[in-house]
Amino acid sequence: MRRSSLLISLVGALTASVASGQNLLANPDFDQDGSGWELFVGSGWSWQEIDEGACPASGSAQVASSPDLGPEIASLRQCVPVALLPAVTASVSYRGGGSWNVLYVIFHLSANCSDASPPFSGSDIGDPSPGAWARLEVPPSAVPAGTLSLEFRVGGTYGDPFVVEVDRSYLGVAGRIFAGDFEADEEGSTQPCRWSAVLPEF
């Protein structure tokens, strides 16, 4: 086997564990709690029984802002250890928010998103959406060599205190395929809340 063919085979084998439409985030739909997520900047955050698609078996997160070197900022994040990903894309739904709201995917050379000055892969910025859910979409970006973790960070900024709600997050190699999973309520009963929806990405 030629060296280039061997290298391609090895890379293929090491990335084969991540399907192209697989969501790499834990608890991306906030179905029953806020596990897997942490506050980055803000006065606090909580899980709430309000779902972006009114699914009774799922909820969302609510993040309250706090002053950060001047403006009010609210930001929720999740760190995902990765290896040898060729590219990544991300999206999330939000409601409310500040004067501008943003989704970042941040590359880290450490495995726990602890780099002091990591390069930003990409971002999407949205206006305040007080009455309806809106969506932020980060286009596919190549993952630099040496990246060991990805930080998914969503939030907003405003001059006055504000609250932003977050739901239906996605981080993957290719675009999102399904609008949701089979959400399960507290009794374990699954509810296919979004399987009749038409996906706007297609």
Ligand SMILES: [Ca+2]
């Ligand atoms: Ca949800």
